[in-house]
Amino acid sequence: MSFKDLKLNRPILRAVAEAGYDNPTLVQERTIPLVLDRKDIITSAQTGTGKTAAFALPILQLLFDRQDAPKKGKKIRALIVSPTRELAIQIAKNFTTYSTYTNLRSAVIYGGTSIEPQKDILAKGIDILVATPGRLLDLHKQDLVNLDYIETFVLDEADLMLDMGFIDDVKKIERLCPDDKQTLLFSATMPYKVEQLANSILKDPERIEVTPTSSAAKNVSQLLYYVPKRNKIELCLHLLRNEIKGSILIFRRTKFGVDKLHQTLLKNGYKAERLHGDRSQNERQNALADFKRNKVNILIATDVAARGIDINELDAVINFDLPNVPETYVHRIGRTGRASHMGHAYSFCSADEKTYIKTIQQLINVQIPIEDNHPYPLDPKAKPIVHKKKGSKYKKGRKSQASKKKKKRWY
Secondary structure, three states, X not given: OOHHHHOOOHHHHHHHHHOOOOOOOHHHHHXXXXXXXXXXXXXXXXXXXXXXXXXXXXXXXXXXXXXOOOOOOOOOOEEEEOOOHHHHHHHHHHHHHHOOOOOOOEXXXXXXXXXXXXXXXXXXXXXXXXXXXXXXXXXXXOOOOOOOOOOEEEEOOHHHHHHOOOHHHHHHHHHXXXXXXXXXXXXXXXXXHHHHHHHHHOOOOEEEEOOOOOOOOOOEEEEEEEOOHHHHHHHHHHHHHHOOOOOEEEEOOOHHHHHHHHHHHHHOXXXXXXXOOOOOHHHHHHHHHHHHOOOOOXXXXXXXXXXOOOOOOOOEEEEOOOOOOHHHHHHHHOOOOOOOOOEEEEEEEOHHXXXXXXXXXXXXXXXXXXXXXXXXXXXXXXXOOOOOOOOOHHHHHHHHXXXXXXXXXXX
């Protein structure tokens, strides 16, 4: 199938061809006709499957074909809400590329940067708005964004949106749009909370599941390393020196963990950058740009910061900290091994993460090969360290003994 078979018009086909796309991906084949038919849809597909074009191309087609669209004083007629600044910027760039030969204008707004330039862009009038939830609501409160004319509302990366606590903002935004709008929901995974949200805002939606969340990428070789938590950094350095080469994406659970590993790698002579929510927008963009240009070959990130990042020919993914949500593992390793390239995924499992690896293997229905030939093996009998909570008998006992000694000193 070609893009022509999807009944897209000449201006859009020309832009798509110049962007280097020959044939639509599976998610595009299945989604574009339904969007053109004005259906509400729920699409579950992993990063790298072409989700953005799946909604961007038909939205441009629908808006372009509206001959009665106002040419002056443009109204926002399509709204795409994205959870992170990086994702919003990426989506906006795609809209700009695909709309090159149309008279449609698009813009992106997000927090963490000056609001004044965004106000100026909105004042000139646009057809398509890509936004993060917080900044969108801020500008709406100032009467600078009018959502009364929205025809298509897109919620992208819905699972991440809910993980980041945006569910109330999303519901507010949805209510600000007209009742008769078309709603498109895209998500890498479909947990129960996303299903609940979909049921509350979509009307008789068509469901598209292109890549089941339980399937791991076919072009990715997986290896599992059992290692004490205190030795994970040493194991990481050992593998970087002896085995893992090329462009590498390392996942850590926390911002503190990202910073700690980043400093260690720099001290050991590696070229590395980091991505997490506490870094400014410019810092995050520069870090990603340096990684894509091969100025650095290692990028350390949290799941939230890395979501939606489009990196071509990524050689390896390291799960320094295993995710407690098994679908996240599938999403992580799916960033490597794309197209015809082979990728590699290395996972470090400490004693307290054994339950995580068990649920991951149950989800993907694969026993990940174990590599035990390394300098920091985990004792098979090792059990997770249980930290006593405040108020436990142990701590109360210590406190009472100390107080007795104190009393003796006073008397």
